[in-house]
Amino acid sequence: MSQPLLSVVVLNWNARSYILNCLKSIINSEYSNLEIILIDNDSQDGSIALLKDSLTQDELSKLKIIINEKNYGAAHALNQGAGIARGKYITFVATDTKIDSACFGEMVKVFESDESIAGASCKLLMMDNPGQFDSAGEYLNQYGFLLQRHAEHETDKGQFDEIVELFGVKGTALTVRKDVFDLAGGYPEDYFMFLEETDLCWRIWLSGYRIVFVPSAVIYHVSGASVNSHKHASYIVKYYGSRNYITTLFKNLGALSLIKILPVHVFMWLSLGMLFVFKKRFKECAYIMKGVFWNFIHFRKILEQRRVIQEKRKLSDSQLMPKIMRHVNLSYLFDRVGMW
Secondary structure, eight states: OOOOOEEEEEEESSOTTTHHHHHHHHHTOSOOSEEEEEEEOOOOSSHHHHHHHHSOHHHHTTEEEEEOSSOOOHHHHHHHHHHHOOSSEEEEEESSEEEOTTHHHHHHHHHHHOTTEEEEEEEEEETTEEEEEEESOEEEOTTSOEEESSOTTOBOSSTTOSOEEOSBOOGGGEEEEHHHHHHHTOSOGGGOSSSHHHHHHHHHHHTTOEEEEEEEEEEEEOTTHHHHTSTTHHHIIIIIHHHHHHHHHHHHSOHHHHHHHHHHHHHHHHHHHHHHHHTTOHHHHHHHHHHHHHHHHTHHHHHHHHHHHHHHOOSOHHHHHHHHBOOOOHHHHHHHHHTO
16 A cells, blocks of 8 residues: 655754754655655754755755745744645654654554544654653643643653544644645744644644544654744743733634633733732743733734634534543642743
């Protein structure tokens, strides 16, 4: 039986330290029917030059390289790659990753076994500690925040070695069916970065398809490498975090869920901002407030996006939430705030 074409869209931004290992791991995959598309968001670290100098002509011939004239953000670049992808499936990866040689074959096997599956997560392990989880997929909690399935610094002991349904997928490990990606509308380009994969996964669910965790497909990841290397990392995390969380909830929640969840969610962001004031971290408070009030300023635009999504939805929240939501204690959220 012939293998369906899998397109691998690789996003690079100043990942000179990782790009060679990433691309070589993809090229050396056991899965032979691959199309590899590299999108570079105006890297200034010489990573593309290094790639061209270090790979053989045969290896380079297997890549389609697109270099943007500026950093358009992750969502735009990933949509660029998806726009030219010819595969039945697309795997989106960042350059701070190493792909296990069996990963793509295991992923495609699961997709081909069930047409209701339109999105899937790999098992993400830490690059510098391969026995430790970076991600085993995500659920939504009752306050509208993402909930990781694994605990902080949790070791992989086979406890997540079953295929299960998930709400969302860390963007470094997302594989989708190309036709459903197009049906759902792709990544939200006004996000720039953060939560773009969450918004996409939510719309895949609302389109009537499922997202699952595939533990036999493994990717190793240097967690936080892209963000932490940015000189404005704190701004990016707090501004786009608050802004895009609120936008995502407003667009995708059903009416009753919206009334229950969104006010509490916004209140929590505002409370976090006030906490930063008490700690005399005034800039970080300003970043959060700017993200929150961006949604008020752009309310009409987001309302129109919500209208389109809600008109297309195939599942009600009463059908969907039992699959994708898990409840947490407030103490869990306080612990997470302590990490900020």
